[in-house]
Amino acid sequence: MVCVVGNRVRAAIIRGRQITGLASEVMAELVAEVGPLWHERHQAGLASRARRRAVGAGAKRKLVFVDRLLATLVHLRHGATHDVLACWFGVDRSTVTRAIGEVRPLLSERGCTIAPGVRLRSLAEVVDYLGASGQTGIIDGTEIRVRRPAAGSKDREKFISGKNGQNVVKSMVVTDAGGRLLFCSPAQPASCADITHARQLGLVKLLADGPVVEILADAGYQGLGAQTGGGVVTPPHRKFKKDAPDWYEEMHERRRKAHSSRRIRVEHGIAHLKKWRALARHHGRREHMTDTVQAIADLLSHQQTITLAADERM
Incomplete structure (x- = not known):
């Protein structure tokens, strides 16, 4: 060869x-x-x-x-x-x-790099970092297509996404207000809702017991705002489901667009992740998805930190 x-x-x-x-x-x-x-x-x-040869011997x-x-x-x-x-x-x-x-x-295992020699390896460290720096965090879930479990296997249907009907796993992505990656959660079967996934990761407890942090999220996380004392900010609710006055429609649309324009940076961060083909569609074992997602997030955040430092020197 x-x-x-x-x-x-x-x-x-x-x-x-x-x-x-x-x-x-x-x-x-x-x-x-x-x-x-x-x-x-x-x-x-x-x-x-147990070995018959000394360590280092052999091929x-x-x-x-x-x-x-x-x-x-x-x-x-x-x-x-x-x-x-x-x-x-x-x-x-x-x-x-x-x-x-x-x-x-x-x-x-390296963690997302935010500065030379400084890395975030858990959601608790991300919340502490955002609180100490006074930055706004943005969360969203991303789905990655995987192979369908074999017929007859246990929990075969739990990987089917209610959004697109595909067999996928999902991960919660956290970025700062500029779209720089701070954290990617372990992969979960797609049947788990975004808000449930956030609760399982301990986001509610971290925001309740930790520093004051603002987290922007989409409508999939509605309900977390009340549980976190307003720490999680979601799109505004509609007070009129039908026959809404014109002034309310205009105000609601303006508030919704303002929230969307602030939250869009997490979509950019997810787009950078999906440029790595292993996350576009995963053909390997589903058991490796957590390592794959977090390894790519760690590499991408390291590159983003190097690029940001180079831009500041110019």
Whole structure:
């Protein structure tokens, strides 16, 4: 098997953003941060089981960590299959599958980057960050199509979305007022309503017990405003369902558009997420969706932080 990705190709991939979607600065930080974690887990795995040979003996790995990271990024960014990646790197398909399975969880554990060395890994940290900085947060749910469970499997219908009838999972996305990603929740079957998902994540308790924070949301979260003391702001209710006076229609439409114009930034953040083909439609195991969503959110937020810092220096 011929390896297509040589040293020159590898260097070109790292320098440019066409393939990975990440700047060279982000790639360098990923290698420096995730590489030692991967090596540590690899050595711990070798030492955790009974062996006839010493650790490090035997056949050597064909893929160095940089190639494992590149294979994972190309898979997430462009949805390249494991067979194609195996041809590129000159290894077996199982090697690529194992490499992605090792690197993807490491990426998902990093958390969303909001400043160099500062990351948010939970919804509680997001609420504290918004309260301390006095910023407004925006939440919305996004759906990702997945493979339908096999016939006869348990809870087969729970992945069907009431919105479009497709088999999907959903994740709650949190951005700031500028659309920068702050958090992506673990994936849930689509039969779970947006407001129920927010409650299960503990948003109501966090806003009740934590700092004063304003969270903008769409009509799918109506009801949270009363439970959070006005912390969650949703579109205004209609007082007249029919035969409304003209002045009320004009006022209601003006208020609705004002709320929508403030909340639209979360849609932009979700659109940036969906540019990664692994989230356009997921063909792999549904059990990997949480790691996939959070890994892409972490990578995208890191790139957004680097871009924002570069813009401020100019």
